[in-house]
Amino acid sequence: MAIDIPRIPLGDGIEGGLDFLTSHYSNVTRGISSVTQTGISALNDGLMWLPEWALMAIIALICWRVANLRLGIGAVLGLALIWNLELWNPMIETLTLVVIATAVAVVIALPFGVLAAISDRFYSVIMPVLDFMQTMPAFVYLIPAIPFFGIGSVSAIFATVIFSMPPAIRFTTLGIRQVPNDLIEAADAFGATRTQKLIKIQFPLSLPTIMAGINQTIMLALSMVVIAAMIGADGLGSEVWRAIQRLRPGDGFEAGIAVVILAMLLDRITQALRKPKKKAS
Amino acid sequence: MTETDETNIKIQVRGLSKVFGSQPKKALELRNQGKKRPEILEKTGQTLGLSNIDFDVREGELLVIMGLSGSGKSTLIRCLNRLIEPTEGDIVIDGQNIPKLSEKELLECRRRHFSMVFQNFALFPHKTVQENAEYGLEVRGVEKKSRVESARNSLKQVGLDGWEDAYPSQLSGGMQQRVGLARALANDSTVMLMDEAFSALDPLIRKDMQQELIELQHRMKKTTIFITHDLDEAISIGDRIILLKDGEVVQMGTPEDILTRPADDYVARFVEGVDMSRIFTANSAMRSVRATARDSDGPRTVLRKMSEHGLDSIYVIDRDRTLLGIVSVDDVDAAAKAGKDTINELIQNDFPKAGPDEPMNNLFAMFNEKSYPIAIVDDNQRLLGVVVKGAVLEKLAEAGEH
Numbered sequence: 163m164a165i166d167i168p169r170i171p172l173g174d175g176i177e178g179g180l181d182f183l184t185s186h187y188s189n190v191t192r193g194i195s196s197v198t199q200t201g202i203s204a205l206n207d208g209l210m211w212l213p214e215w216a217l218m219a220i221i222a223l224i225c226w227r228v229a230n231l232r233l234g235i236g237a238v239l240g241l242a243l244i245w246n247l248e249l250w251n252p253m254i255e256t257l258t259l260v261v262i263a264t265a266v267a268v269v270i271a272l273p274f275g276v277l278a279a280i281s282d283r284f285y286s287v288i289m290p291v292l293d294f295m296q297t298m299p300a301f302v303y304l305i306p307a308i309p310f311f312g313i314g315s316v317s318a319i320f321a322t323v324i325f326s327m328p329p330a331i332r333f334t335t336l337g338i339r340q341v342p343n344d345l346i347e348a349a350d351a352f353g354a355t356r357t358q359k360l361i362k363i364q365f366p367l368s369l370p371t372i373m374a375g376i377n378q379t380i381m382l383a384l385s386m387v388v389i390a391a392m393i394g395a396d397g398l399g400s401e402v403w404r405a406i407q408r409l410r411p412g413d414g415f416e417a418g419i420a421v422v423i424l425a426m427l428l429d430r431i432t433q434a435l436r437k438p439k440k441k442a443s
Numbered sequence: 444m445t446e447t448d449e450t451n452i453k454i455q456v457r458g459l460s461k462v463f464g465s466q467p468k469k470a471l472e473l474r475n476q477g478k479k480r481p482e483i484l485e486k487t488g489q490t491l492g493l494s495n496i497d498f499d500v501r502e503g504e505l506l507v508i509m510g511l512s513g514s515g516k517s518t519l520i521r522c523l524n525r526l527i528e529p530t531e532g533d534i535v536i537d538g539q540n541i542p543k544l545s546e547k548e549l550l551e552c553r554r555r556h557f558s559m560v561f562q563n564f565a566l567f568p569h570k571t572v573q574e575n576a577e578y579g580l581e582v583r584g585v586e587k588k589s590r591v592e593s594a595r596n597s598l599k600q601v602g603l604d605g606w607e608d609a610y611p612s613q614l615s616g617g618m619q620q621r622v623g624l625a626r627a628l629a630n631d632s633t634v635m636l637m638d639e640a641f642s643a644l645d646p647l648i649r650k651d652m653q654q655e656l657i658e659l660q661h662r663m664k665k666t667t668i669f670i671t672h673d674l675d676e677a678i679s680i681g682d683r684i685i686l687l688k689d690g691e692v693v694q695m696g697t698p699e700d701i702l703t704r705p706a707d708d709y710v711a712r713f714v715e716g717v718d719m720s721r722i723f724t725a726n727s728a729m730r731s732v733r734a735t736a737r738d739s740d741g742p743r744t745v746l747r748k749m750s751e752h753g754l755d756s757i758y759v760i761d762r763d764r765t766l767l768g769i770v771s772v773d774d775v776d777a778a779a780k781a782g783k784d785t786i787n788e789l790i791q792n793d794f795p796k797a798g799p800d801e802p803m804n805n806l807f808a809m810f811n812e813k814s815y816p817i818a819i820v821d822d823n824q825r826l827l828g829v830v831v832k833g834a835v836l837e838k839l840a841e842a843g844e845h
């Protein structure tokens with residue numbers, strides 16, 4: 163006698179909810195969409211407008227200043243290769259998406275991270291949510307993005323922000339909680355307000371940790387932006403996608419190598435920012 | 444306790460208690476039944492950090508709070524500025540009752556009245572020495588120009604001019620604590636709280652810092668509450684000392700009071716443990732006897748021995764070196780003039796005498812107005828040597844240097 167437990171209509175429920183959101187909040191989503199699209203286009207056009215050598219020089223200079231000359235030279239060689247492979251424009255498109263997605267993710271993550279650091283209750287609520295966000299297969303986020311924002315870069319940004327935000331929140335919380343208690347006590351003893359403590363003590367002291375989180379967020383964003391080619395995001399990902407569809411492994415690898423170069427540059431730059439060089443000798 | 448001068452009281456602490464734990468009421472109830480800390484902890488799991496503390500802090504004094512580890516010193520000082528919330532009691536500073544203040548009033552109160560120096564310095568590693576010293580003023584919203592000036596001034600006070608742009612990690616421990624001191628001074632609060640401020644420093648630097656603090660304190664007349672578990676430190680810097688034990692005040696008074704009239708065994712042991720003069724015994728200051736008289740000697744022989752060695756009194760011994768007494772030059776001279784041939788009737792017994800293990804601080808009280816040297820004898824009353832006043836003073840001075 164089999165007990166007939168009806169299948170829980172979890173998927174239907176989620177779909178219903180998403181339908182409700184898309185139909186009732188289409189104004190909101192359309193608004194977000196157009197703002198984001200404008201941002202993407204502006205940054206993209208700006209970066210495209212620069213001649214290749216100029217952007218190369220700027221990136222190399224940044225690498226040199228924040229890290230060392232070796233990374234600067236590496237940047238020139240890597241970017242030159244991308245240019246030579248005629249992947250410059252897709253690379254810029256990918257970079258644009260990564261920069262914007264990271265910026266949005268960090269702007270959202272910081273207050274959440276701070277809140278989780280201050281409030282134990284909020285901490286216990288948000289941590290499982292973050293686990294959920296991080297373990298959910300990345301491209302699942304792509305699906306609901308489409309009804310909200312349609313095919314294209316905005317959906318890619320949306321999915322990327324959600325996917326890449328958790329480390330920034332986690333590390334912000336960790337960093338702030340790691341500030342030694344005696345320093346907080348010292349600040350308290352002198353009559354610092356909560357905001358003063360946060361801005362002048364906790365935040366600067368947790369900056370290296372927060373930067374480590376941002377570094378991870380950037381790496382996750384890059385991987386997601388490439389995957390987002392499946393829903394029509396431009397960039398290196400769509401080069402790979404096209405290569406797959408046309409069965410041209412060579413093209414695929416070229417685009418893949420460009421992604422690796424971009425990843426390494428972004429990683430090294432943010433790593434270097436993490437360990438600020440001692441100002442005084 | 445009678446306070447002679449009520450007007451000069453800066454902080455009044457009355458009935459202050461602190462219970463660590465979730466059921467403070469229960470712990471205080473037991474306390475009111477006369478139970479002590481260990482029993483309360485066992486019965487309720489609550490730690491009675493402070494119990495019914497009363498004291499006054501006088502304007503401009505340097506008050507030392509002393510006690511063994513765990514006696515509640517830090518708890519007490521942290522209750523004053525409410526880094527720890529007191530469980531009950533009043534802390535009145537300039538008419539404000541601190542435990543009753545709202546959060547906003549508390550901030551104001553901390554800014555105006557308290558600055559703190561910490562045992563482990565607690566300097567902000569991302570700020571320069573200058574910025575650290577400015578911190579209290581920055582928090583208060585003092586404009587940049589005047590806070591730079593005050594910070595510079597206080598850094599100069601503690602001898603750190605020229606180090607403004609360094610980071611704390613570049614300084615030695617002693618210098619870091621000077622920054623801590625400068626940070627507290629620059630703030631120009633009315634009370635300075637120092638929790639084992641010098642304990643992390645090595646002994647020589649610690650001495651310097653104590654000296655410096657005393658000078659600063661005399662110069663600025665800043666009310667200071669200083670915590671230490673070191674009696675030497677307490678005695679050398681404190682105007683008054685409060686001794687805590689298991690969260691209760693066991694004695695309160697001047698350093699002299701505590702040293703000479705310990706309130707109970709606990710204080711006495713504290714004092715004993717640190718008083719260096721007790722560690723030195725008569726043995727260490729004893730000198731060999733330059734000359735002794737024999738009981739069989741005639742007055743003329745004794746006179747010659749005394750003049751030979753420049754003595755005006757001489758100890759008399761028998762054949763076994765057993766000490767019989769002392770004779771003075773005047774008596775012997777008179778006997779010689781009278782033609783006596785024995786000194787036996789001249790021997791006096793009112794001379795100071797001690798064993799070789801007698802603690803030094805006891806010896807000092809033994810010198811009488813005749814200033815005979817102290818005779819040091821063994822168990823069989825044999826004369827081992829003498830201790831003169833100068834040697835005791837010398838040893839005590841030596842002890843004081845530690």
Ligand SMILES: Nc1ncnc2c1ncn2[C@@H]1O[C@H](COP(=O)(O)OP(=O)(O)OP(=O)(O)O)[C@@H](O)[C@H]1O
Nearest residue numbers: 463490492510511512513514515516517518519672
């Ligand atoms: N947050 C706390 N929770 C529970 N018990 C505490 C807490 N803080 C202090 N205590 C207890 O209160 C008692 C007094 O501690 P306190 O730190 O005031 O001692 P202290 O005299 O400063 O000692 P030390 O010389 O070691 O610094 C100790 O028994 C300690 O274990």
Ligand SMILES: [Mg+2]
Nearest residue numbers: 516517518639
């Ligand atoms: Mg302590």
